Amino acid sequence: MVTLACRIIGAEHFDVIWLHNNKEIKPSKDFQYTNEANIYKLQIVEIFPEDAGTYTCEAFNDVGESFSTCTINVLVPGEEPKQPVITKFPSSVTIQEGERCQFICETQEEPLKLTWLKDGKPINESSTKYSFIKDGNRYTLVIKNCSIDDGGQYQVKAIGKKNETSSAFSVNFD
Incomplete structure (x- = not known):
């Protein structure tokens, strides 16, 4: 399992979505949205090569939006990592x-x-x-x-x- 976490402060009312390569991830048994206080998490239950890429946590309300972006690289045992590393x-x-x-x-x-x-x-x-x-x-x-x-x-x-x-x-x- 892989967990991405984002701490969101400064606003009272907002919505949070997660994106993979700029496409919204719908919550499911494989991709679970959770939050505790101001920590919002995306839990990826099983990670596969196709899950590699850019992940974005986007918080938005009527006033504006804020986001945090990161990259996940998936290393497959027995395969050469993508070059350059x-x-x-x-x-x-x-x-x-x-x-x-x-x-x-x-x-x-x-x-x-x-x-x-x-x-x-x-x-x-x-x-x-x-x-x-x-x-x-x-x-x-x-x-x-x-x-x-x-x-x-x-x-x-x-x-x-x-x-x-x-x-x-x-x-x-x-």
């Missing part, structure tokens, strides 16, 4: 306007290319708003002075000779 995944954050934030991704071996995306589009690497740091197989994205426009869903994509691997995360504001 990400060994450190960037984490979602909740920040305040004007703050600096950074996201770190490490890979087992150097990919042919590594790309950072926001809301599905590559981030402009020539923009002065961002810093891109490479130190061996460690890649860092820095957002220097976060504004509301920086909120959204992000992804880092490591491209190898035959495959690509990605990891999703999100930026929310207090």
Whole structure:
């Protein structure tokens, strides 16, 4: 069993849904929604290769929405893991306007290319708003002075000779 958990604070009335690769997961015996106080969980009873991908916890009400995104990779015994292998995944954050934030991704071996995306589009690497740091197989994205426009869903994509691997995360504001 795999359990994803999301702590939601700051609102009294809201609905919560979970998504897999941007499609809503309907609660069932295989995918169970639970919550205790302000912790909302998705329990995946049995994990299969097709369950790999991006998972999002989305909380919404009449005022707006907030979400947290993560990636699940499923390793199958006896099969080679998808290359390139990400060994450190960037984490979602909740920040305040004007703050600096950074996201770190490490890979087992150097990919042919590594790309950072926001809301599905590559981030402009020539923009002065961002810093891109490479130190061996460690890649860092820095957002220097976060504004509301920086909120959204992000992804880092490591491209190898035959495959690509990605990891999703999100930026929310207090």
